Amino acid sequence: MSTTTTPSGPPSISPTRTVKAWWQAAPFTLVFVVFFLIPLALTVMVSFWNFNEYELIPDFTLRNYAAIFEGCSTLTDHGDFCVSLSTYLSTLKFCLLVWGLTLVVGFAVAYFLAFHVRSPGMQTLLFVLCTVPFWTSNVIRMISWVPLLGRNGLVNQGLMGAGLIDEPVEWLLFSDFSVVLAFVHLYTMFMIVPIFNSMMRIDRSLLEAANDSGASGWQTLWNVIVPLSKTGIIIGSIFVITIVMGDFVTIGVMGGQQIASVGKIIQVQTSYLQFPLAAANAVILLACVLMIIWGLTRLVDIRKEL
Template sequence: MTAQETSPALLRAKRDRRRALMLLSPGIAWMVLFLALPMLMVIWVSFWTQTTFAVTPDLTTASWERFLTTPTYLDAILTTVRIWLTVLVATVVVGYPVALYIGLFVRSKTVQTALLVACVIPFWTSFLIRVIAWRPMLGTEGAINVILMKLGIIHEPLTFLLFSEFSVLVGMTQIYCVFMVGPITFMLGRIEPSVIEAARDLGASFWTIFRRIIVPLSLPGVVVGAIFVSVMVLGEFATAASLSGRKVNLLGNIIVSQVGSLKWAFAAVAGVVLTLIITAVISLALRLVDLRKEM
């Protein structure tokens, strides 16, 4: 070995690389075993031959061709993307003002914590209970219709409130809004009050401060919240099945129905398509903001 290869700096660098590899190896092994290999298995199964009562490992593109040429499944993709976009916008519109109030206008950390805990109280009960609880609210004889009729705003029950795409949007927005509130509140809480005070001293109005300071500094929180909401909404099936009366067909519902029918290959195709959509959404979100730099 040469003197350069045995220099203390080089030996120390090699030792640091070995130590870093040892520290990373459990995480890498976990990712390979429980993420990469299962995903590769799903892709492989999507090319298996599917018959009425069985699936064989003979590779074919029949399931892919059927999925990509059937209007029902193409409509399911469009419906999934449309509902995802609508819920994403709705959670930002509803969640941002709540996060703004908690993160900037509430000075006490104790009160902030209490308000955030109040936002997650619904998660103390079952997911299905939270979904089904909307039925007595949105039904033709539900609370909303009864209140509107007693106030004289309507003269007959509104039928679109339940078992429709509207009810699915309402349910998903309520369920996942907290995942938008949390990250935005965290980022707003990091804004130094002195920055806002300096802007006020310079004569900036509230809307100027909001547009030029608050929104840019809270954008990483919006992106993180959007990732959380997107992953969960795109993979949804229970809310759509419970509140739409199976009138809204999402990719998640197709996967569940195909697995229930033991059509593993076709379910794998839908799973791969859904994974590609989620990956594209997350990649786009991460391109908007460098989270490693901002968080």
Template sequence: MQTILFLVCTIPFLTSNIIRMISWIPLLGRNGLINSGLQSAGIVDAPLEWLLYSDFAIVLAYVHLYTMFMVVPIFNCMMRIDRSQIEAAIDAGSNSVRILTDIIIPLCKSGIIIGSIFIFTLVMGDFITVKVMGGGIKANIAILIYNEISLLQYPAAAAGAVVLLVTVITMLVILLRLVDIRKEV
């Protein structure tokens, strides 16, 4: 059952990132399904402007696009958890919150860190999601670099790339100090 559910989660990845991202526009738009549904139900009087071309839309698209990059390493770690540890905790009288905080999360720490590395590096280099879901009015360092290259401002683009590189390497060093990745691969 776990494998079947895992495969069901991978079905959206059979399409392009751009197609999956653009698919949010008919849902979140001013005349989209969500606004139409809220207006017809009488919950709101006017369309919600913050659903599309906002920070909310960018975060929603990132979650949709990159969830599997976090789920896969955590799933891998959870598959290695010895079920007898959980059963022993239950027999010892632990509740589900205590089992989660004392057994499952510490044993999944490496999967969480590896997933965080994947997500962080992908998000730092992604400029299409911010450009499309932000409506061209939001920016990040990748868009800055893209714009500088488009304007043939190579020194400024190189400076932005160095800042991005140093930031990513610094975060990777910090995250890699938290887990020995050689044991996990």
């Protein structure tokens, strides 16, 4: 018997079953501790260390955090923010743009697959086609845009051949536009999957009831489908935001090494062996991401919905 009963309450779990449950969770807990909690604790610890050109100095100092936002209390002579604050705002800008675009595209694709493709086999086929880009590396997918968007790329040649422009468009590549385009291309799938999963769990009788009540297609979408897909939207948003906020490869390649981001700063500081500064930036970035995630999880109880 795995449970025992008491006259005054519901059945209680036996100690033997509790011990078995802990042993089952132990391997996953160990992996979580070794590969997440310990590295995170080391990063936080190093962020308070001192350093010079030659070595790390175990110490407790707020110098690294102060150096990151040094001079940010006032605007520059040109009315701009300090470099660090401008970089964080630029990273947040890319995050919001990519989140909004991936949400629109991901919701539209998921809606089409869930409600307009009736055959389960065709749904599976189209869903697999959405994953085809993931069969190659991110770098290859990014580089594939260069022949299209470059000064002598296919897009510029096509526009000039059609007489729409007289000279190549410069902002198609190595710009904010190309960075956002690459992000949307790379990470829209992370939005499609959870939204599609939420939509497939919607009871179709609710849609029929809304239609019988005289609701229009947009009313059904906004008042029935969107609220019931909220869990998938939040999960997809968490995926996209956390990836984009820490990304530095995409911004480096598609921005032509001319656009700064927090991830890029951390990568540069690490290459110059400024590990305490990089760790401090990583801690601040993690705090920003956690605040965003906390705000998103206030909108829906993900654990309850799942």
